[in-house]
Amino acid sequence: xxxxxxxxxxxxxxxxxxxxxxxxxxxxxxxxxxxxxxxxxxxxxxxxxxxxxxxxxxxxxxxxxxxxxxxxxxxxxxxxxxxxxxxxxxxxxxxxxxxxxxxxxxxxxxxxxx
Amino acid sequence: xxxxxxxxxxxxxxxxxxxxxxxxxxxxxxxxxxxxxxxxxxxxxxxxxxxxxxxxxxxxxxxxxxxxxxxxxxxxxxxxxxxxxxxxxxxxxxxxxxxxxxxxxxxxxxxxxxxxxxxx
Numbered sequence: 001x002x003x004x005x006x007x008x009x010x011x012x013x014x015x016x017x018x019x020x021x022x023x024x025x026x027x028x029x030x031x032x033x034x035x036x037x038x039x040x041x042x043x044x045x046x047x048x049x050x051x052x053x054x055x056x057x058x059x060x061x062x063x064x065x066x067x068x069x070x071x072x073x074x075x076x077x078x079x080x081x082x083x084x085x086x087x088x089x090x091x092x093x094x095x096x097x098x099x100x101x102x103x104x105x106x107x108x109x110x111x112x113x114x
Numbered sequence: 115x116x117x118x119x120x121x122x123x124x125x126x127x128x129x130x131x132x133x134x135x136x137x138x139x140x141x142x143x144x145x146x147x148x149x150x151x152x153x154x155x156x157x158x159x160x161x162x163x164x165x166x167x168x169x170x171x172x173x174x175x176x177x178x179x180x181x182x183x184x185x186x187x188x189x190x191x192x193x194x195x196x197x198x199x200x201x202x203x204x205x206x207x208x209x210x211x212x213x214x215x216x217x218x219x220x221x222x223x224x225x226x227x228x229x230x231x232x233x234x
Contacts, residue, residue, distance in 0.1 A: 007189035011196025016204050017213055018143070018157070020164075021193055022136030027223045030230075041135025042175035043182045043189070045168040048137045050190025051197065052164040059158035066159045069151060072117065073142050074163030076124030077131065078170040084132020085174035091133075097231035100134050104224035107140070111217040 002032055011051060021048050023107060026100065037096050038088065115148035124163070132171045137164040 006028045010021040022044045029040035059065050088096065123145045127138035139160045146156035175181050 003185050003188040004192045007192025008196035008199070010189065011193035011198070012200040012203070013196075013216060014193075015197040015200030016207075016209070017216055020137045020139045022131075022134065023140075023220070025189060025193075026135045027227060030227060031223070038175075038178070038180045039182060041133075042172065042178075042180035043186045044135035045131070045137075045171040045175065046181050046183065046186035047190035047193060048135075049165060049168040049172060050187065051193040052137060052161045052168065054194045055161040055197070056158070056165065059161060062158075064155055064158035065162050066146075066151060066155055067162060069146055069149060069155075070159040070162035072120055072149075073124035073127065073138075073145055073160075074166045076121045077128030077138050077142070077163060077167040080125035080128020080130075081132040081167050081171040082128075082174060083125075084129040084134075085171055085178075086132075087129070088133050089178060094231045096133070097227050101224040101228040101231070103130075103134055103136075104220045104227070108217040108220040108224070111213050111220070114213065 006032065007047065010047070014051075017111065019107060019111070021051055023104065027104065030097070037093055037100065041088065115145070117149075120145050120149055128167050128170075131167050132174065135171075138167045139164055 006025060009028065010024040013019060013024050014021045025044040025047055026040050029035045029043065030037060056065060123141050127141035130136060131138040142160035142163050143156045146159055147153060151159060172181055
């Protein structure tokens, strides 16, 4: 039940404010069911994959996806994700949580000055 | 914006994605608009770019045993429903006010996460 609410909140806020679902999913998994940060981020990635696929199908039907541009940033990002997950295994949980909090602050500031 | 810079920003987005469990759209969208795409096309293409990024992230995390598939499925499917609601709400709610409230909520959340991390 809590997970359904987390998913609903993630989809709702990400569509309304143009922020990614992960920004909502990870903190809620950390704070409500009190998951550890590695499980929260890993599961968030899988959930985002499902949502993004549904979104792409919708946009594709409307002809709004530019696959070459998506590949231009998405394929390097796939390589970067290997580095990001490797780095995550090496960082202490506390450091990761503090860095994630900093990311949230940066996004909040961007939303406030937008 | 050169293509080389776009590729570099793509790599950075991927690192953030793997590190923090986000999709990378936060960097994809501004990069794609800087390359000349409209906001709508940038957001649509960003969603496509997110797919290989999170696939690789999930693959790596799976090797460490951190992906909880059932939960991910529940959250992901519910999120699609939430997105439909968000799209409806965007047309009728005062967006600027809500955005500020959401930003404050993010700041409070950041504070709580940091506080818990310090007291661990």
